[in-house]
Amino acid sequence: MTRASTRPPAQPEPAKTLAPPSRRGSAALLVILAVLGVATWAFVDLRINVATVVDSANNAVEFAARMFPLDMPPLGELLRLCGQTLAIVVCATLLAVLLSIPIAVLAAGNTTPHKSARFGARGLIVLARAVPDVVLAIVFFRIFGLGAMPGVLAMGLHSVGMVGKMYADAIEQIDERPRTAIRAGGATGAQELASGVLPQVLPAFVANALHRFDINLRISVVLGFVGVDGLGYGIATAFRKLDYQRGMALALVVLVLCVLVELISGAIRRALLRPTDRRAPRPAAGRTPRPRADRISPQWTPKRVRRALYVAVTALVVAASVWGAELSPARFLAALGGLDTTLGLFWPPELGALLPSLLADLWVTIKIALAATLIGAVLALPIGALAARNVAPSDSVAATFRGVVVLIRGVPELVLAIVFVVITGLGEVAGALALGVGAIGLLGKLVADSLEEVDPGVELAMRATGASRWQVFFAGTVPQAAPAFVGHLLYQLDVNIRSATLLGIVGAGGIGFHLLNASRVLEFGVVTTVLLLVFGTVLVVELIALWLRRVVR
Amino acid sequence: MSIGHLPEALVRFDRVTKRFAPDVVALDEVSLNVRAGEVVVLLGLSGSGKSTLLRQVDGLQQASSGTVTVLGSDVGKARGTEARALRRRIGFVFQQFHLVGSLTVLENVCTGALGRLRCPRLGLFSYPKRVRREALRQLERVDLAERAFQRADTLSGGEQQRVAVARALLQRPEVLLADEPVASLDPESAAQVMRLIRDISVEDELTVLCSLHQVDLALSWGDRVIGLRCGRVVLDAPVQGLRRDEAMSVYARVGVDPDAVLATTG
Incomplete structure (x- = not known):
C-alpha cells in the first residue's frame, strides 16, 4: 500500500502501453508454436484429407456388405462375455483405488510424512502412467498365463498413474481448517487422515474411481487383442477368423455397454460432486418428528436407506466381480516363484537389426498422436465451448452439446478404429482419425468444464461495462481458461501417444504392430525395447507439459 | 461532462x-x-x-x-x-474486484472500453493503442501506473479494487x-x-x-x-x-x- 502512495513521474505522451515480453513467456510461446507446427506437418504428411476418405468409400461399402447381417452370439454366451469384461474391469479399478490411496497420501504435499516420500510417490505415479497397459499385459501374460489376472494387474497398475494423481490433487485441495482443529484436539496422524481429510475427499475419490472405470472398460476391449478375456477377446478372435458379422456384432455390444456405463457413472459423479446447498433447510413443521432423547444415531430416513442400499450394492458388485474374475491367490504366488526366469526373457532389450524400423515406426506413432491431437483440438474447442453453460447461447444448446460429448466419449476408440480401418484401410490415417474423433469425448468435456469453472464475477463485471456476448467470451472467459486449455491439450497428446501405440495392435499403424508381433513370436527382448521407446517418449511429453504448466498460469 | x-x-x-x-x-x-x-x-x-x-x-x-x-x-x-x-x-465496482488474475493490470483496465469497441478482443491481439493510453491515464488517477504490466493477481486487495475502479472509469460513466x-x-x-x-x-x-x-x-x-x-x-x-x-x-x-x-x- 505504501509503495502506491507516491505518484509515478508523468509519462511522456507516447507512453509504453504494451507489456514487455518476459523470457519464460516467450520460450513457452515458442514451444507451443513448435508443437503446433509439427502437428500440422504431421497432419499434412499423413495425407489426412477428405479426398483420402472419399477414395476409400468403396472399401466401406464392400466391408459393410460382409458385415451384415450381424451375428449375435446366443444370449447366455453374450451375458457371460459382458459379465467377464465387467468383472475384470471392476477388479482392476478396485486394485487401482486400493493402491492409489496410500500412494496419494504420500504424494500430497499436505499429508506426506517427508519430502523424499513425496517425490518417490509422485515418481511412482508418473512411472505407472508412462508404462502402457498393453505392455504390462504382455509381460503379465508371460508371468501368470492366460486368464483374467494379467488384465486386472495391467489395468490396475497402469490406472494408478491417473487415479493416484487425481487423489493426491484432491487431498491437496482440501480445506485445512477442520484438520487443524482435529489435530488441536490431540488426534493421531491416522485419526487426522480419517476424520479430517477423508470426509472431504471421499466424493472426489469415488467420482475419480468411476471415471477410471469408464476408461478401463474401453481399454479392456483393446487388451482383448493381446489375450485378456471378455468381449475384446471375442472381437479379436472373430476378426482373426475373418468373421466380420460376429466381430461387428460384439463391437456394437461394446458400444452400447460403454455408453450405458458412461451415462450411469456420469449421473452418479454429477450427483456426488454437486456443491452442497448452503442455504439452511427450511424448517418444515411436523414433517420431521423430534428424535427421542436417547437416540444416538440418525434416523432411517428414505435418504439414509437409499445411501445404505448404494453401499450394499457396491459391495455385492465388488464381491461378485472378484469371484467372477476367478482370481486365484495360489496361482499368483506360484507365478511369483518363477518370476526371475520369466523376467529374464525380457532382459536385455533387443537392439539388433530391428532398431531402425522400430524408430521409424515410433515416429509414425508420434505423428499419429500429434495429428490426432490437432484434429481433436479443432473439433473439441468449439464443441466444448458450446457445451459450457456460461458460453452457450442457451441452456438447451449447452445440454445438446454435452450430450454429444458424452456420446462420443462412450464410443470406445477400438470401435472407432475399426470403423476407420474399414473406411480408409489399414494404416496411419485410420489411427489418427479414430483418435482425433475420440479425443472430442475427453477434450470436449475438459474444455467445457474449464470454461464453466472460470470466475463468473469477471464475466458479470464485463457485462456491466456493456460488453457483448463475444466480447465477454474473448476478454473474460478465454483468458481465464487458456492455461487450463494448454494443460488439457498436452494431456490429450500424452493419452494419444499411448492410445496410438495400442491401436497399432489392431492395425492402425505405428509401433504397436511390432509389439503384438513380438509377443506372438516370443521375442520378449523386442517387447522391452518397444516399452522403453514408448516410455521415453511419454516421459519427454510429461516433462514438457510439467514445464509449460508451470510457466503458463 | x-x-x-x-x-x-x-x-x-x-x-x-x-x-x-x-x-x-x-x-x-x-x-x-x-x-x-x-x-x-x-x-x-x-x-x-x-x-x-x-x-x-x-x-x-x-x-x-x-x-x-x-x-x-x-x-x-x-x-x-x-x-x-x-x-x-454506468460503472460497476464489485466487492470481489472481479479481475482476470492472469492478465496484466493494464489489460484488465482496458476491458472497461469493451462497450465502445466493436470487435471482440481476440486474445492474441491487445487493445487499440488509444484505449491502452487512456487506460494508463486512468491507472495514474488511481496511483497504480507503475503496476500496469504486473499480473493482476500479484496485487493486494486494496490495489486490485483500485484497478477495478480504473476499469469502471474507462467506461467514462x-x-x-x-x-x-x-x-x-x-x-x-x-x-x-x-x-x-x-x-x-x-x-x-x-x-x-x-x-x-x-x-x-x-x-x-x-x-x-x-x-x-x-x-x-x-x-x-x-x-x-x-x-x-x-x-x-x-x-x-x-x-x-x-x-x-x-x-x-x-
Missing part, C-alpha cells in the same frame, strides 16, 4: 419488486429517486436487497414488476444493443455503482479506496450509489443514506442532520441488539 440536459431524477425506481422464487422477495415495492451528482449510501443487513437493488440499475437483473428508469431509459425494456449502450454509461467495495479490505485500504471513489466522483461529476456495512463510514462519506430491510426502504434521509442511532436502526431486528448484529456481520 455536461449533465444539464438530463432529467433531474437520474435513477428512478417506481414500485419495483424482485422475486427469485415465488416466496423469496428480494425487493418489495421499492420507490426512490436519485438526482444527478448525488452520492447515495445503501445500508442494510446481508440479504436485505442492497445488491439486488444495484443490479436492477444497470439491468444485470430484471425486475419482476415495477419500472426502473436510468438516464432516461427504461431498464426493463432495454434489450441487446440498447441494454449494452446503457450499461456502458455517468453513474457509478459500488457493491460493498471495501467489505473484503482492511480498514486502511478501505479508507483509501473510499476516498478515491469520493474524489473521482466529485472530479467527474458522477452520480454514485454505494452499498456499505459500516455506518460510521457511511455517515462521513455520503450525501444521503437509504436503509433497506427485507427488501423494503426503511430509511431515506440526507446525511446532514442524521443521528448515528437513527442510521443504526436499519440493522435492528426484533429482540436483537443492533450493535451485536453489526459485530457479527462486520
Whole structure:
C-alpha cells in the first residue's frame, strides 16, 4: 500500500502501453508454436484429407456388405462375455483405488510424512502412467498365463498413474481448517487422515474411481487383442477368423455397454460432486418428528436407506466381480516363484537389426498422436465451448452439446478404429482419425468444464461495462481458461501417444504392430525395447507439459 | 461532462419488486429517486436487497414488476444493443474486484472500453493503442501506473479494487455503482479506496450509489443514506442532520441488539 502512495513521474505522451515480453513467456510461446507446427506437418504428411476418405468409400461399402447381417452370439454366451469384461474391469479399478490411496497420501504435499516420500510417490505415479497397459499385459501374460489376472494387474497398475494423481490433487485441495482443529484436539496422524481429510475427499475419490472405470472398460476391449478375456477377446478372435458379422456384432455390444456405463457413472459423479446447498433447510413443521432423547444415531430416513442400499450394492458388485474374475491367490504366488526366469526373457532389450524400423515406426506413432491431437483440438474447442453453460447461447444448446460429448466419449476408440480401418484401410490415417474423433469425448468435456469453472464475477463485471456476448467470451472467459486449455491439450497428446501405440495392435499403424508381433513370436527382448521407446517418449511429453504448466498460469 | 440536459431524477425506481422464487422477495415495492451528482449510501443487513437493488440499475437483473428508469431509459425494456449502450454509461465496482488474475493490470483496465469497441478482443491481439493510453491515464488517477504490466493477481486487495475502479472509469460513466467495495479490505485500504471513489466522483461529476456495512463510514462519506430491510426502504434521509442511532436502526431486528448484529456481520 505504501509503495502506491507516491505518484509515478508523468509519462511522456507516447507512453509504453504494451507489456514487455518476459523470457519464460516467450520460450513457452515458442514451444507451443513448435508443437503446433509439427502437428500440422504431421497432419499434412499423413495425407489426412477428405479426398483420402472419399477414395476409400468403396472399401466401406464392400466391408459393410460382409458385415451384415450381424451375428449375435446366443444370449447366455453374450451375458457371460459382458459379465467377464465387467468383472475384470471392476477388479482392476478396485486394485487401482486400493493402491492409489496410500500412494496419494504420500504424494500430497499436505499429508506426506517427508519430502523424499513425496517425490518417490509422485515418481511412482508418473512411472505407472508412462508404462502402457498393453505392455504390462504382455509381460503379465508371460508371468501368470492366460486368464483374467494379467488384465486386472495391467489395468490396475497402469490406472494408478491417473487415479493416484487425481487423489493426491484432491487431498491437496482440501480445506485445512477442520484438520487443524482435529489435530488441536490431540488426534493421531491416522485419526487426522480419517476424520479430517477423508470426509472431504471421499466424493472426489469415488467420482475419480468411476471415471477410471469408464476408461478401463474401453481399454479392456483393446487388451482383448493381446489375450485378456471378455468381449475384446471375442472381437479379436472373430476378426482373426475373418468373421466380420460376429466381430461387428460384439463391437456394437461394446458400444452400447460403454455408453450405458458412461451415462450411469456420469449421473452418479454429477450427483456426488454437486456443491452442497448452503442455504439452511427450511424448517418444515411436523414433517420431521423430534428424535427421542436417547437416540444416538440418525434416523432411517428414505435418504439414509437409499445411501445404505448404494453401499450394499457396491459391495455385492465388488464381491461378485472378484469371484467372477476367478482370481486365484495360489496361482499368483506360484507365478511369483518363477518370476526371475520369466523376467529374464525380457532382459536385455533387443537392439539388433530391428532398431531402425522400430524408430521409424515410433515416429509414425508420434505423428499419429500429434495429428490426432490437432484434429481433436479443432473439433473439441468449439464443441466444448458450446457445451459450457456460461458460453452457450442457451441452456438447451449447452445440454445438446454435452450430450454429444458424452456420446462420443462412450464410443470406445477400438470401435472407432475399426470403423476407420474399414473406411480408409489399414494404416496411419485410420489411427489418427479414430483418435482425433475420440479425443472430442475427453477434450470436449475438459474444455467445457474449464470454461464453466472460470470466475463468473469477471464475466458479470464485463457485462456491466456493456460488453457483448463475444466480447465477454474473448476478454473474460478465454483468458481465464487458456492455461487450463494448454494443460488439457498436452494431456490429450500424452493419452494419444499411448492410445496410438495400442491401436497399432489392431492395425492402425505405428509401433504397436511390432509389439503384438513380438509377443506372438516370443521375442520378449523386442517387447522391452518397444516399452522403453514408448516410455521415453511419454516421459519427454510429461516433462514438457510439467514445464509449460508451470510457466503458463 | 455536461449533465444539464438530463432529467433531474437520474435513477428512478417506481414500485419495483424482485422475486427469485415465488416466496423469496428480494425487493418489495421499492420507490426512490436519485438526482444527478448525488452520492447515495445503501445500508442494510446481508440479504436485505442492497445488491439486488444495484443490479436492477444497470439491468444485470430484471425486475419482476415495477419500472426502473436510468438516464432516461427504461431498464426493463432495454434489450441487446440498447441494454449494452446503457450499461456502458454506468460503472460497476464489485466487492470481489472481479479481475482476470492472469492478465496484466493494464489489460484488465482496458476491458472497461469493451462497450465502445466493436470487435471482440481476440486474445492474441491487445487493445487499440488509444484505449491502452487512456487506460494508463486512468491507472495514474488511481496511483497504480507503475503496476500496469504486473499480473493482476500479484496485487493486494486494496490495489486490485483500485484497478477495478480504473476499469469502471474507462467506461467514462455517468453513474457509478459500488457493491460493498471495501467489505473484503482492511480498514486502511478501505479508507483509501473510499476516498478515491469520493474524489473521482466529485472530479467527474458522477452520480454514485454505494452499498456499505459500516455506518460510521457511511455517515462521513455520503450525501444521503437509504436503509433497506427485507427488501423494503426503511430509511431515506440526507446525511446532514442524521443521528448515528437513527442510521443504526436499519440493522435492528426484533429482540436483537443492533450493535451485536453489526459485530457479527462486520
